[in-house]
Amino acid sequence: MDESALIRSAQKGDLDAFNRLVLAYQDMLYNTAYRVLGDPALAADATQEAFISAFNKLKSYRGGSFKAWLLRIVTNACYDELRRQKRRPQTPLAPLSENDKEMETPRWIADPTASPEAQLEKAELDRAIQNCIENLPPDFRAVVVLTEIQGLPYKEAAAALKTPLGTIRSRLARARIRLRDCLQAIRELLPAAFRLEEGSAL
Amino acid sequence: MSKKPSFRDLTQLSAYLDGELSASAQKRIKDRLARDPEFATALDDLRLSRTVLRRTPQRRAPRNFTLSPQMVAKRPPMPRLVPALNYASLAMVLLFVFSFLAPVGTGGVANQELAAAPMAMEMEEMPAPALAEEAPEMAAEPAADSAMEEEAAPAEEEAGLAERTTPLPTAEGVQAEKTDANAAVPASAMPEPEPQLLLTGYQRALVIFLGVSVFLSWALRRATIAKWRKKLS
Numbered sequence: 360m361d362e363s364a365l366i367r368s369a370q371k372g373d374l375d376a377f378n379r380l381v382l383a384y385q386d387m388l389y390n391t392a393y394r395v396l397g398d399p400a401l402a403a404d405a406t407q408e409a410f411i412s413a414f415n416k417l418k419s420y421r422g423g424s425f426k427a428w429l430l431r432i433v434t435n436a437c438y439d440e441l442r443r444q445k446r447r448p449q450t451p452l453a454p455l456s457e458n459d460k461e462m463e464t465p466r467w468i469a470d471p472t473a474s475p476e477a478q479l480e481k482a483e484l485d486r487a488i489q490n491c492i493e494n495l496p497p498d499f500r501a502v503v504v505l506t507e508i509q510g511l512p513y514k515e516a517a518a519a520l521k522t523p524l525g526t527i528r529s530r531l532a533r534a535r536i537r538l539r540d541c542l543q544a545i546r547e548l549l550p551a552a553f554r555l556e557e558g559s560a561l
Numbered sequence: 562m563s564k565k566p567s568f569r570d571l572t573q574l575s576a577y578l579d580g581e582l583s584a585s586a587q588k589r590i591k592d593r594l595a596r597d598p599e600f601a602t603a604l605d606d607l608r609l610s611r612t613v614l615r616r617t618p619q620r621r622a623p624r625n626f627t628l629s630p631q632m633v634a635k636r637p638p639m640p641r642l643v644p645a646l647n648y649a650s651l652a653m654v655l656l657f658v659f660s661f662l663a664p665v666g667t668g669g670v671a672n673q674e675l676a677a678a679p680m681a682m683e684m685e686e687m688p689a690p691a692l693a694e695e696a697p698e699m700a701a702e703p704a705a706d707s708a709m710e711e712e713a714a715p716a717e718e719e720a721g722l723a724e725r726t727t728p729l730p731t732a733e734g735v736q737a738e739k740t741d742a743n744a745a746v747p748a749s750a751m752p753e754p755e756p757q758l759l760l761t762g763y764q765r766a767l768v769i770f771l772g773v774s775v776f777l778s779w780a781l782r783r784a785t786i787a788k789w790r791k792k793l794s
Contacts, residue, residue: 507614528576539606
């Protein structure tokens, strides 16, 4: 069954059809939530909330990009979470080990098929990028995640964030400049492969 | 001549990088890139950021986020009888309230008024000659009793009765006074009727049906929720 048929069935209340859409989009929504929030547990909560909200609002979906529609819902869930975070104490961004110490290479990003070195590089890159993303203001963060990480065109990102196209353009440019500065500052921490690519880009 | 790109230039460059500019704007950028090395360096910087972000590892969801019926169902579907009973209850409450406002037939207010002052109304409606006719019968009672009762009757009651009863013609004043005194005895001996709400048969039926309707709705709702929870668990 294709996506539009699944959406139509889900709109009629077919939960199984909706769950097939959930399976297709859950990685994308979780990634988006993680990049915006920076915390796996909060990202999982936001993703779950987004899917529940999407099912409840499904009748209001009037066509267009379903991916952009879902991304708008998960971004709103993330904004809600960020607002809640402001009202309560901060939680650590990386999971803690049994000794309450932050884990160097969290197991939740470890790829069992990769070598230990590759895993370490991947984790370092992930953390470096995530730190830089988290240094951006939330509105910039959402634009970067939707356009750069999820690959939405400007128009769809503008629709997803309910923001004018010009604002998306300027926020993305500002975010890229800030990220560039941030990545330069942590250059030594970046994996060798990345440094090589960086050199070639320059 | 080369100058440091402004923020507007960088925004244009960023959009150029993503192919989000119009054809004419793209041509302008290309021309400037060819002759402005600082502009080209700024483009490389933006490209680097984009490359890094696009290389960001994609995380897999830590678990499945599929929804269960319990997650999405705020309440179980209720049988059609439940809303019907609710509307019926509401209608009965309204009818009950309106029955007190109705001027004829079912008015509870009228009953209440009648119950509160039956004696006064009887006396008001009774014509003076009728009182005079009753007087000889009253006078047949022993004179001593009458005198004692006259003394015993409190002045307040006399005043109250004088207000409530219709003034009699002056010619029959004395006789009327005796009559009043005699009449005062049974009136004061009787307890004042307590003001109470008397419901008509119609109102009682409404109350009973309302009770039954509310109970049935509650029981049905409760049974449906219990069944729904059992089904989910």
